[in-house]
Amino acid sequence: MQFETIIVSKKGHIAFVELNNPSKHNSLIYKFWGEFKQAFEDLDKDPVVRCIILSGQGKHFCSGIDLMDFAALANQKKSDPSRSALLIRQILGPMQDGVSAVEKCNKPVIAAVHNACIGAGVDIISACDIRLASADAKFSVKEVDIGLCADVGSLQRFPKVVGNQSWVREVCLTGRTFHADEALKHGFISQIYGNQQELEVKSLELANVIASKSPIAVMGTKRNLVYSRDHSVEEGLEYVKTWNHGMLQTKVLV
């Protein structure tokens, strides 16, 4: 797996996906979304991989969408606004699909965030299963500042992973920066580590714990947690019963 905008590597049961545009603080060009999706689809099918760690090369985790690149795409001259609307649909679809690929991947994904995580960076980590950060991490739901693009998943997923909606709306409506401690306090991340090195070590430790469990059980747990978020309890129970009528026939029980 060779990509331009990300680096994918593996070590034992763990795969590492790194945003790889460090000279621009990992800003995301359009090509990124397709590569990112491809990477998670590949890892999903890789029978060796059991857990994935997502991080960023260089000084920051992610500085969001590359706005010049996006504007060049979105501002193509069209014959009328309805054709522009069609164009926008065609651009946004693959961007959303890129983020959703994290969620559709059956292996748990741990986001390990250091320093800045801006705009689309928040969209992406909100689709991860677990969010860990170093003490210097800072976040911003930046879309309101640039008048666009909160459609890669922040407005959909970020509020559903956090336990204080007054705070959610404040940071979404102001675009202000918040730091790791505030993110932890309101439920966006689950651990802060002292620095990036410790973050790496601890992320790997956690990934190894998950990788040590039955992959059938881990996959079932992820799929049913994602399913249950979007369904009533009763629907979730019916689904997990149906899921398990096949999956419980594993031999790992005894």
Next chain:
Amino acid sequence: MQFETIIVSKKGHIAFVELNNPSKHNSLIYKFWGEFKQAFEDLDKDPVVRCIILSGQGKHFCSGIDLMDFAALANQKKSDPSRSALLIRQILGPMQDGVSAVEKCNKPVIAAVHNACIGAGVDIISACDIRLASADAKFSVKEVDIGLCADVGSLQRFPKVVGNQSWVREVCLTGRTFHADEALKHGFISQIYGNQQELEVKSLELANVIASKSPIAVMGTKRNLVYSRDHSVEEGLEYVKTWNHGMLQTKVLV
């Protein structure tokens, strides 16, 4: 806009809605619901207004429904219980619509709560986007005490803005008072300020930050946050893509 039960004023891009029955601690008579709805519909259409602050005149934010007034309406003699049921539907509908008008309004609404916020007061602020409070603020989901009326939105919205459902059920099932610090700890409000004066200053500061952003982006953010709360992530993504195929054609990008 002249109302009896509320005061509406404007200053620059900010509008102020104040509960205005201070001699009765802002208890809410039936007329209130229609006026409150009208106010938010008017402010929604006002092109100058970009953010709204909701507060209460006098010593308390809100003491809930005026029970004598409500009882006079609800206890009208009817020929049989099914006709009483119809009457109750007709009374409750406009009350619910009053609260929902806060949510349907496309401009963000900041609730600035001081001292007591009881019963229907909790219903109303749960429909606001952001909840700030002074240190003396105290809250009560009072309905279980009077055997009625938790139908203006507390049971529907309060649990969805808070991150500890054990606590939600405890305060809903006991009707007990909880204070600002407890409200913050469990995720109902996002900031506590020392006193009412500081609350006012800080609410206005926040409102001004929001008002400084692109109104198209702010409106899109509110609408999509509300939509996403009530839909699956996938539905939310489809909606925001469709929303943005029209709204991204703004020129604020570059």
Next chain:
Amino acid sequence: MQFETIIVSKKGHIAFVELNNPSKHNSLIYKFWGEFKQAFEDLDKDPVVRCIILSGQGKHFCSGIDLMDFAALANQKKSDPSRSALLIRQILGPMQDGVSAVEKCNKPVIAAVHNACIGAGVDIISACDIRLASADAKFSVKEVDIGLCADVGSLQRFPKVVGNQSWVREVCLTGRTFHADEALKHGFISQIYGNQQELEVKSLELANVIASKSPIAVMGTKRNLVYSRDHSVEEGLEYVKTWNHGMLQTKVLV
């Protein structure tokens, strides 16, 4: 009500359901689910009972499913995997129904948890209305360790009562133990008491407060909180209006 796997008793308006397999740390055999369901259905119909406290006899609250007992059932020889799938559906259904009976019961249920609460124990208390714990309480979503059975409700209900989904996924995907303070911090329980005795006293106090309220209002509050969790705000408002067109005709108002 005489059961083998639980003890049910009553005192005034309060009923007590105790897991009763202390020699095995309240592990749950298959018979438990039917008895547990029956108990909550009976208590639901009992006009004297207004609130229920769930606790465990002996050293621990609950050590989860009795795996030997479960394996004996689930591993019956079948002619082909699709017949095994049918068997699994038939086994899991009543287990899910047992947990759901807590939720379907119209009386609030307080879980008072001491020491270990493992696997299916978490499923059960996630379906309770209020979760209180003693300082020694520890929890584990154990299913990922044994490759099965997270289908009695943990993956469906646990995430919906908690305000930090990064933490939820971490504890579900690792099966690691977490203690009372961590459970409180992330919103799973709402109070910690010093020891089991204090826990009992305080649970009873809380139950008595709830029992002192109008049972019609309490029942309506529970039903609408459960309904609203699984529906949009608008659906919830329509339901509570309809609920109340009958229930507001009570005479407790004045």
Next chain:
Amino acid sequence: MQFETIIVSKKGHIAFVELNNPSKHNSLIYKFWGEFKQAFEDLDKDPVVRCIILSGQGKHFCSGIDLMDFAALANQKKSDPSRSALLIRQILGPMQDGVSAVEKCNKPVIAAVHNACIGAGVDIISACDIRLASADAKFSVKEVDIGLCADVGSLQRFPKVVGNQSWVREVCLTGRTFHADEALKHGFISQIYGNQQELEVKSLELANVIASKSPIAVMGTKRNLVYSRDHSVEEGLEYVKTWNHGMLQTKVLV
């Protein structure tokens, strides 16, 4: 009730709403939607009215939206396409609300259609409870021809009242005219009468039968049929049980 675009009259328990722009074949100007909504809200509250007949004055039932009138509204010059998008939302909302008022009205509405029923005419009658037609009736889902406006309800309601979706898509995607017999064959209308006079007589007969029933039972039937269309069977059963816990307390049983 005096309106410009419709005529509302009453006779006994029956109300008559007539489209009243016969010189333009009952084309619908923007003012129509507000008046139409108001009429159905008023009739809903009128305790004498039990059933409503909707028909058109003059040669045709309805020729659809007045396109010049609509274009004047929708084509107002705006500063950018996102402001035009906002304008369009503000225009379409009240149009949709006008059609939905037929459905929200608790009294059954019978559409009696003669001759042409075009575009928005189909939207409106699809929201009625019962559709009867004279032999000369002809219909067209015209929106595809003019590139707009199928947003007043045809694409949402028309397919849900008809039993052949291949036919639905064909007439929606071509805009072709279909006649009464074809409408009956595929399930859009339920009766054809020889001419307009017979249609009037038979519509009134049917309305009188409905008006002779318990209005509580009729209202409950309409509300639950509308609710059930948009919900699962299980949701519908819960709703009707809740509806009836108040409404069955009528004395009409024996």
Next chain:
Amino acid sequence: MQFETIIVSKKGHIAFVELNNPSKHNSLIYKFWGEFKQAFEDLDKDPVVRCIILSGQGKHFCSGIDLMDFAALANQKKSDPSRSALLIRQILGPMQDGVSAVEKCNKPVIAAVHNACIGAGVDIISACDIRLASADAKFSVKEVDIGLCADVGSLQRFPKVVGNQSWVREVCLTGRTFHADEALKHGFISQIYGNQQELEVKSLELANVIASKSPIAVMGTKRNLVYSRDHSVEEGLEYVKTWNHGMLQTKVLV
């Protein structure tokens, strides 16, 4: 299986459930609902039974609820209307559960209807998979005439099995009788046979065809048809994929 209100018998893979109150034209007393539910739960578990035929003893299929019996239950004196509301919920729940048992049963159920099928009779057959009738069959959604009880499933299921909603609303809102040919024309039944004897022969033939298929495939087909009725296509596809990941492991393929 010995019941008072129904007769259950078996012959090969086919079971027969007959309404058994012929002296009162198979009117349904309250005890019926529990017995009916029990019968379908038993047949669901019976490994020999593969298809079920539902019919009525005596001159008519079913004359609906026994109103005197129902009134005796529902009109019990209660302290206030909210307690009456509770009583009504407790009465209606088991009635709905009785009808739903037909749907929850994994074996297909064929309703063979002769002569009158009134009120709750329509509720019951609407929950069956296939509806066949003799030429003398006549139907009535009677509830609007007696002002109650359309809550056993007619308003929820009848419209979803029929392809002309104008006709559905007409017969529901008038309570008028319709005959077999009208029922066939609008999609309520799928075959008319000359007389009751032919109906019996043909129902049995059809049941035998179904019983000749793989019971795993038949059960999967019923479950997924019921599931898909209440879900979007996408939800239905996810469910059937999950269903089949267990059930396709049968050996019947080749």
Next chain:
Amino acid sequence: MQFETIIVSKKGHIAFVELNNPSKHNSLIYKFWGEFKQAFEDLDKDPVVRCIILSGQGKHFCSGIDLMDFAALANQKKSDPSRSALLIRQILGPMQDGVSAVEKCNKPVIAAVHNACIGAGVDIISACDIRLASADAKFSVKEVDIGLCADVGSLQRFPKVVGNQSWVREVCLTGRTFHADEALKHGFISQIYGNQQELEVKSLELANVIASKSPIAVMGTKRNLVYSRDHSVEEGLEYVKTWNHGMLQTKVLV
């Protein structure tokens, strides 16, 4: 576009997709699903294409899945039934995606069916917008006969396009053949033509009518019809309003 299992051609605004395995009566090998999906994705993006006709080369439209080919895939030896379940999920996903591509394609798709249309053939045409047939057409929902595979969409889409659910369940539970006239009577197809040649001519005529309309309006109509099928009327109205706030800015109005 060169494919092995299908032929894709274009003429003016019309594209033709033909099943191309005539020597085996267009049975479908696994490779088909990917090619079929690719074809519809390509046609969706092709700005010239406005309508698509789907037909089959040779004597029959489609004889369903190639069972030997499928069995070779699905019966791969796995270490335990849960790994087989995973394999089945991985096989079925792309098959479902193949059928769904017809629906996701924004251009209307007309199925022109001659002679036999069996099993997966019914799945595919149920996802088309319009179904036309020659007089010799015959259909079978074959899955119940082979104990598998009704998961490519028949159980999900077929019942939603047809107006007699008693008939739907009969043909799904028996697998029996039904002919064009029966398909038309119950609402599965919308026209029968005398022979294959006439079918081709008429399909093309219809396609040309659709192609003559505004492609923006046609696309909006298809998308909103698909959306509305799976949502409540209210959800559908909100969606179409949002859709049109971008798309109505076309200039085709006047």
